[in-house]
Amino acid sequence: MEEELIVRPTSETIIWDTYRNWIKSYRDLPILCNQWANVVRWEMRTRLFLRTAEFLWQEGHTAHATMEEAEIEAKKMLGVYTEFAEKWLAIPVYQGVKSANERFAGALNTYCIEAMMQDGKALQAGTSHFLGQNFAKAFDVKFLNKENKLEYVWATSWGVSTRLMGALIMSHSDDDGLVLPPKIAPIQVVIVPIYKTDEEREKVNSRCLEIKAQLEAKGLRVKYDDRDTQKPGFKFHEWELKGVPVRLAVGPRDVENGTVELARRDTMTKESVAFAGIDAHVVELMDVIQSNLYQKALTYRNEHxxxxxxxxxxxxxxxxxxxxxxxxxxxxxxxxxxxxxxxxxxxxxxxxxxxxxxxxxxxxxxxxxxxxxxxxx
RNA sequence: CGGGAUGUAGCGCAGCCCGGUAGCGCGCUUCGUUCGGGACGAAGAGGCCGCAAGUUCGAAUCUUGUCAUCCCGACCA
The missing domain is CATH 3.30.110.30 (C-terminal domain of ProRS)
Known part of the structure; x- marks a missing residue:
């Protein structure tokens, strides 16, 4: 092959081999490299999403002039992961440090976020390592400090992976399928028209398009399911299976009464709401659902x-x-x-x-x- | 790597023990009735039975080999 192909369990060796050439002075520090890469692991037993032989992950590698700065960086990234898990994925996590036995090889400290799945098993959702000077020594990465003295750099590395998709699924889903938090749902609202005759279809269709435009104007990700090949009941189940947070159904009666049927995926409840102001109502509901999912998972975690x-x-x-x-x-x-x-x-x-x-x-x-x-x- | 199981229609499976040329559910096609929670009826289409040898008049079925997949077993996203 013309291009070198590197199959690796993590990129430390590539990064540090490169850092040796890049880092000469305290002026080169700190340095941060972030990448998304596929890595491979020899796994005795794989598990879909949670433990696969090959997976996509995000990994960051930093080098610093001082120990303090590196420690702060490692903890900062743990905070970033925590916020992403809790605020976006609605997965509550505990922040902790691994024991010496569970520590990443070569790290002085391995920080982690740990989540509880609905089956009672724990899942490590992300890690951030304080590497000390171990990798610097192993790869001979030194810099001249302000006092003109040669010193090894201090380092961190951190990552999260597609395992988070598994965590997401196992945290919120139920027997009816996927349940997605609004913030990360590719489709936040699905609109399903209900009609019998062409005449009804015409009326309902224009109302649905009106709603869609209003919601999209508020920045919502909306799908109008106007397929004529499937019936409403079928569509309801299908979108529930896919975890869409909110479903709006509009039939002739709704057009008549100025209402919309609104169904929530998280609570599986339905209510009739006014067409007027539907956009503001749904926008607000996104936050309500997002925090309800988090709260539900948090309660579950605490009770377990x-x-x-x-x-x-x-x-x-x-x-x-x-x-x-x-x-x-x-x-x-x-x-x-x-x-x-x-x-x-x-x-x-x-x-x-x-x-x-x-x-x-x-x-x-x-x-x-x-x-x-x-x-x- | 060790233990256990399974490969038959797009998907999920039965048939295999007791060989006789393949069936069920879902899905798909057509027509009609339906359409506010996965519709119903009728008529259809669709399969080198994982692959390769062997036994036999005849193999999805018996024998051998081979490939693949899944499950269970002490892990570091």
């Missing part, structure tokens, strides 16, 4: 997070699913034993963990904090 104090409780709860919040003595040994006996992994140490006195739920040794365990994807 349990404080546990004994080993028996621990085992029983892990079996049932959810996050288990328990004292940990801080050793890898205990962490591995717990995993061996329950298949639960230490998901994270909360970012805002508070020190408190306790005894480890497994070893009975003194513990200084509670951490989160769960079975995970």
């Amino acid at each position: 997070t349990f404080d546990v104090n004994t080993w028996d409780e621990f085992k029983a709860q892990v079996e049932k699913g959810g996050f288990v919040h328990a004292f940990w003595d801080g050793t890898t040994e205990t962490e591995l034993k717990i995993k061996e006996e329950t298949k639960a992994t230490l998901r994270f140490i909360p970012l805002d963990v508070k020190e408190e006195e306790g005894v480890d739920v497994y070893s009975g040794k003194p513990a200084k904090m509670r951490v989160y365990f769960a079975k995970a994807y």
